[in-house]
Amino acid sequence: MSTKSIGKPVSRVDGPAKVTGAAKYAAEFNVPNLAHGFVVNSEIAKGRIKKIDRTAALGVPGVIEVFAHDNRPTMASGSGKYTDETAPPGSPFRPLYDNAIMFAGQPIALVVAEEFEIARFAATLVEIEYEAEEAITDIDTQIGKAYEPPKKRVPGWDPAPRGDVDKAFTQSPIKVEHAYRTPLEHHNPMECFGTTAVCEGDGRLTIYDKTQGAPNCHRYICSVFGLDKDKVRLLSPHVGGAFGIGLRPNYQLNLAVLAAIGLKRPVRVTLTRRQMFTLSYRPETIQTLTLGAEEDGSLSALRHDAIANTSRFEDYQEPTAIWTGALYHCNDASASAKLAQIDLFTPCDMRAPGGASSLYAIESAMDELSYAVDIDPLELRLKNYSEWDQNDDKPFTSKALKDCYYRGAERFGWSKRKPEPRSMREGRELIGYGMATGIWEAFRVPTSARAMLAPDSTLEIGCATADIGTGTYTILTQIGAEMLGLPIDKVTVQIGDSDLPVAPVEGGSWTAASAGSAVVEACNGIRQELLKRAGKIKNAPLEGAELADVTFVDGEIRMRGDPSRAMSLADVLHGLKDPIKSEVNSKPDPKVFKRYSHYTHSAVFAEVRLDEELGMLRVTRVVSAVAAGRILNPKTARSQIMGAVVGGIGMALHEESVVDHRYGRIINHNFAEYHVPVNSDIHDIDVIFVEEREPHLNPLGVKGVGEIGIVGTAAAIANAAHHATGVRVRDLPITIDKLLGLTPSRMQRFLEENAR
Amino acid sequence: MINFDYVKARDVGDAIKQIGGHPNARFIAGGTNLIDLIKENVARPTRLIDITGLPLAEIEETKAGGLRIGALVPNSDLAYDERIKTRYPLLSSAILAGASAQLRNMASTGGNLLQRTRCLYFYDPAMPCNKREPGTGCGAIDGFNRMNAILGWSESCIAVHPSDMCVALAVLEATVFVTGPKGDRAIPFVEFHRLPGDTPERDTNLAHDEIIVAIELPREGFNRYYSYLKIRDRLSYAFALVSVAVGLDLDGGTIKSGRVALGGVAHKPWRVPEAERLLNGQRPDRKVFGEVADIILRGASGFAHNSFKIELARRAIMRTLEQAGAGTPQSQSVKSIV
Secondary structure: OOOOOOOOOOOOOOOHHHHHOOOHHHHHOOOOOOOEEEEEEEEOOOOOEEEEOOOOHHHOOOOEEEEEEEOOOOOOOOOHHHHHOOOEEEEOOOOOOEEOOOOOOOOOEEEOOOOOOHHHHHOOOOOEEEEEEOHHHHHHHHHHHOOOOOOOOOOOOOOEEEEEHHHHHHHHHEEEEEEEEEEEEEEOOOOOEEEEEEOOOOOOEEEEOOOOOOHHHHHHHHHOOOOHHHHEEEEEEOOOOOOOOOOOOOOHHHHHHHHHHHHOOOEEOOHHHHHHHHOOOEOOEEEEEEEEEEEOOEEEEEEEEEEEEEEEOOOOOOOOOHHHHHHEEEOOOEEEEEEOOOOOOOOOOOOOOOOOHHHHHHHHHHHHHHHHOOOHHHHHHOOOOOOOEEEOOOEEOOOOHHHHHEEEEEEEEHHOOOOOOOOOOOOEEEEEEEEEEEEEEOOOOOOEEEEOOOOOEEEEEEEOOOOOOOOOOHHHHHHHHHHHOHHHHHHHEOOOOOOOOOOOOOOOOOHHHHHHHHHHHHHHHHHHHHHHHHHHOOOOOOOOOOHHEEEEEOOOEEEEEEEEEEEEHHHOOOOOOEEEEEEEEEEOHHHHHHHHEEEEEEEEEEEEEEEEEOOEEEEEEEEEEEOOOOOOHHHHHHHHHHHHHHHHHHHHHOOOOOOOOOOOEEOOOOOOOOOOEEEEEEEEEEEEOOOOOOOOOOOOOOOOOOOOOOHHHHHHHHHHHHHHHHHOEOOOOOOOEEEEOOOOHHHHHHHHHHOO | OOOOOOEEEHHHHHHHHHOOOOEEEEEEEEOOOOOOOHHOOOOOOOOOEEEEOOOOOOOEEOOOOOOOEEEOOEHHHHHHHHHHHHHHHHHHHHHHHHHHHHHHHEEHHHHHHHOOOOOOOOOOOOOOEEOOOOOOOOOOOOOOOOOOOOOEEOOOOOOOOOOOHHHHHHHHHOOOEEEOEEEEEEEEEEHHEOOOOOOOOOOEEEOOEEEEEEEEEOOOOOOOOOOEEEOOOOOOOOOOOOOEEEOOOOOOOOEEEEEEEEEOOOOOEEOOOHHHHOOOOOOOHHHHHHHHHHHHHHOOOOOOOHHHHHHHHHHHHHHHHHHHHHOOOOOOOOOOOO
């Protein structure tokens, strides 16, 4: 299909606003009489607040109020009122609800002052008397109590076992069984969370929030504070990164609204970087992979058992057990995902939740199997390639993973790899090549959108979805422009506003497919209306034309096959006073999801180099070959993959939120000690989008690209690190000490202790 | 963040006068460390005395053939100064191994000496820390101590000094010039920082009302045979797990004398003269370097999360000596290890 806007590397339409500072973020909306809140966080991990002494804090000039559970405005009591569209089963946390403390860093008071600095200072003067109880935060001590969550977050994440995996494993000539672990990670977007809550004079409330779902937070706030939803508007026009931490409402939203209601004046609450570590996180996992194979490498038994931590009050779950069955052909397979409760906040979705950590373990185990059967890792994947989803016994809507393997391998130069570990070197540097597969679900979810074509041929798109740095503004602009044959600069897009047609949270890599489809359908409504008008014009070239007969291109409506029969939009719109409007509730076809499995795939190849003695490892090259259907914008899509690969490098080598179990407290809560990759850590990242025709999922033929780039990347690097050194590190992050074998890894210690 | 008074010192004498009688006052220059500490409520100065206007930002020749570096010379200016680059490249290299370009632009020479430890427990006011609040205990000793000391620590404190620049200054045997109400003092670099003992709240031997005015470098700069090697958890913008500065005086392939200092392992840059003397009269050789490393690390002992640093330090010492001996110093921009 020839296109004018879709598929073109259009630069971000919000780019100029962002680089000039015109784009406003939640904590940048200034209003007169604004008060500033600073959060007091619990210093203990479990127990009760016995007493709060506000005297010193209230004595600081400029301090207005210190809110806590004992003096806050009324909030809903039932925890069900605090749920949101991404909440897992359980009782959601209720900020400042009562005196119970359930995790270290829990918000327990809000100091509100005339200035931020005053509030921050006074927050240090709030005296809290605690009654502490013992907190247990070490998942290793809770393994015996791990359980299958009784209530599932999403049906279908626990596929039934097939065949008899234990018997098949016993009979397999080749056996590989290892445990892997991944640590807690915090999302840490650049923009810290902030909310500005503004009481308008007429009882209305306007809230500027950082969120991945304005409608989700809007519903939450109305529910918690018993507000009339027509009198509350929540806006989130720009989001400085989120990676999933903006899916659920965060506590600063609750506290800003609480204070604004309590004080009847505008209040802003922003979090510091340290406080960002009191929010949710990617859970810690311990995963056991049990692989049986024939001598030729074909899988005869495949078992994946995962344990992840959750909090005491919610059963957070992520897709874990679905991947092996969807990726590899094996008739005897099972997978399980259990939870272990500890005294931390509830985990939440972080970029490719479940996928990023599971595929690290699965693809590490496949690499180990490749050595056990002495077959090239890529060949092993191809040998076990699955054309059919055995989890659900369905075909795939599309699956160009083979092309990812081939094209990725070619670009990377995989054929130059010598199979033996430690066999490739340059001077004192060891070189390692590793690869892994990536897989992520290709969703589409119900989304509404509207389109308005003004008499001057400018198009305005509205949809309450979000742009968390992903490029939503840009792709929706492109789709609108394409649909009506307009140049990009005639199209504006409004998103991130609860007053706009409702959309789900921007997550799950579903926004391009979902909001994109809604925009297509809304624009189809405009097309129809335009054609109706054009058809009514007597002796006009398009008289009697049907929608299927025409194209919208270059500001014209043209008959297919006869470009001489055309009318400009200006002519069709001539004399019109009001815009043409079209609003749709766009829904996926349930039959498609019943008939097909739907995944995005990738193949990741990584080269690492490190000094033999000193271990400082560099990821010198990554090739990520992705099959994600049609690519709406190769520029923003490439940025998504690159950013996710950087996230994967961080996952492999750097990221770990360290809990001091004596205090139940995350102890490396700053950017000096919680490492994410810096520029020096990032070298060549080569992104390939392979051709993939996606005929079923949505009218655009797209799959999302927000998450697939991180899935498999950590495994590819871990496998490359093993290839370089001969050392297999089975717990992330892969640090110097583990790589040089100088420190027994936590996994080794765990296994040794359990063996005793 | 505590509410504080702010005054700007007119001259060095005024600065000393302004701090007198204010035990909770602090001098502030670049503020790259102090502002962070104030924001996190770790440092609670009631008064800040801004010294950025003082005339201490020059680098001058000394009569002894060395250089005198004003306390307010920014780290970047120092690292990129032609005289430093050609005569004391070890110093330039060590500075560029630390922090980020933005921080180096702001950070002052004197302030670099006075930066506080990055021990996680020091940085978190909810945690016990004898350095931050004497008598509360050491959170790190039985806690997460990956970044902590393996040498010279005490039961009350296992923090390390985080500076890269100071490791080079220890090798160069710089002198710290300070002044205070009792007059001027010259402190040999090795005596400037101290070990924690049972008073870990004191990082240095500088009195509260004294101010650093300059750092003086002697003539010998080891500008041919030197190297600064920093081993860390990511390739930039990370504090050292272990760093090593080496300067060798090599004549016809024989080491006349050499110096070795370690960073990231103790409460101060770590030097062992006895180990350095082993180098005298030797040819650069891995066996000798191994013996030197063993003596430097004699008595080293670690904790649950940092014992690996002992072997890592041993390897890093040997490699840095090799780099220096071969005249192939470690690059700070190319991240592969020479």
